[in-house]
Amino acid sequence: MEKYLKELENCTLCEWKCGANRLEGETGVCRVTLPEVASCTLHPAPPQSYTIFLAGCNYKCLNCQNWTISQYPDNKEKLRYEKIRGYVEPKELAEECLRNLNSLQGKRIGADRIFFSGGEPTINLPYIEKIVEEARKIDPSVKVNFDTNGFLTQRSLKRVLDFTTSITYDIKAYHDEVHRAITGAPAEPVLRNAEYIAKNAKDKLWEYRVLVIPKVNEDEIKPLSEFLASIHKSLQVCFLAFRPNFVLENHPGASRELMERCVEIANQAGLDNAYWSGTPGLSGEVLTIEDKVEDKYEIEEAKRAASYAYKAGCITHPRSCGNCGSNQDCDVKRYIPLDEESREIMRLIRFVKDLSEENQ
Numbered sequence: 001m002e003k004y005l006k007e008l009e010n011c012t013l014c015e016w017k018c019g020a021n022r023l024e025g026e027t028g029v030c031r032v033t034l035p036e037v038a039s040c041t042l043h044p045a046p047p048q049s050y051t052i053f054l055a056g057c058n059y060k061c062l063n064c065q066n067w068t069i070s071q072y073p074d075n076k077e078k079l080r081y082e083k084i085r086g087y088v089e090p091k092e093l094a095e096e097c098l099r100n101l102n103s104l105q106g107k108r109i110g111a112d113r114i115f116f117s118g119g120e121p122t123i124n125l126p127y128i129e130k131i132v133e134e135a136r137k138i139d140p141s142v143k144v145n146f147d148t149n150g151f152l153t154q155r156s157l158k159r160v161l162d163f164t165t166s167i168t169y170d171i172k173a174y175h176d177e178v179h180r181a182i183t184g185a186p187a188e189p190v191l192r193n194a195e196y197i198a199k200n201a202k203d204k205l206w207e208y209r210v211l212v213i214p215k216v217n218e219d220e221i222k223p224l225s226e227f228l229a230s231i232h233k234s235l236q237v238c239f240l241a242f243r244p245n246f247v248l249e250n251h252p253g254a255s256r257e258l259m260e261r262c263v264e265i266a267n268q269a270g271l272d273n274a275y276w277s278g279t280p281g282l283s284g285e286v287l288t289i290e291d292k293v294e295d296k297y298e299i300e301e302a303k304r305a306a307s308y309a310y311k312a313g314c315i316t317h318p319r320s321c322g323n324c325g326s327n328q329d330c331d332v333k334r335y336i337p338l339d340e341e342s343r344e345i346m347r348l349i350r351f352v353k354d355l356s357e358e359n360q
């Protein structure tokens, strides 16, 4: 066993603090034992980088666009065609990163940093630290970005801040029950860590990223903006337009009007650096709220998100994956959405249905 992985004997890297002995094959909420690389690629989206996607996540988000990676290894039986690179020696990966950053293609897109993403990279923090250590032996000035959902312990966050140049930080919701309904995890540690970064490491913050899902978290934009503005008005906040994905595969995407309204709301709350990106306007259908979860949540949008989770097989409401008896055998993690072709047929059927309703 590699010495730097020793702390996986009693894993408390993220706020679930499972204490699993991952070296002996025990798993916590993330279900990951040893670090596995899903894939690596030069990435032209800012901050331009050589991106390492690490398999596995401590959340079970309904909207995940990287669900093949994040819900690994539970979906691997059903995803036989998906390739996971697996464990790669840190030194080998560090050399690969620098080779790509210094390549013609890397220079052409302006890639200037190693970008750790996933899944959630926190669950493999000791591995990442080792890769960065090896990379900086070759080039001490190499930059590093950490892309996180914010659900890490304060100790882990401080370790991350020690080696990162920049942080991209996702926040899914302000209210706890909406956050739980979407992700399966509480909001408090995420807001706490967001505040810590803003107050203690603002220079490292690339941006907070808020995925805007119509009728699921759009009412969260105002309180979230007010929360961030109360810390610092100049914080960078990027609103991303939701595209139908994973469990929310049939839910409508965010419209352009909604995205523009988010920026307006953020400006009114006092944020000076709010903007949006993504592809708006994808069609879909909003799910009706399920009787089975209605009385478990107070907020309408939480009820709707939880209804999607319930339909996908989530048995614990309010959602709380850390305390759920099914967290080692979870149907949400095994959820497989329709492929693109079948989804296109569904869109066509919906279009024809809408048209015939209009003509009645």
Ligand code: SF4
Pocket: 011, 012, 013, 014, 015, 016, 017, 018, 019, 020, 027, 028, 029, 030, 031, 032, 058, 122, 123, 124
């Ligand atoms: S969910 Fe978090 S604390 Fe639990 S095993 Fe995974 S990384 Fe460790």
Ligand code: SF4
Pocket: 060, 184, 313, 314, 315, 316, 319, 320, 321, 322, 324, 325, 326, 327, 328, 330, 331, 332, 333
């Ligand atoms: S069934 Fe349990 S582990 Fe799975 S998503 Fe629901 S709360 Fe989380």
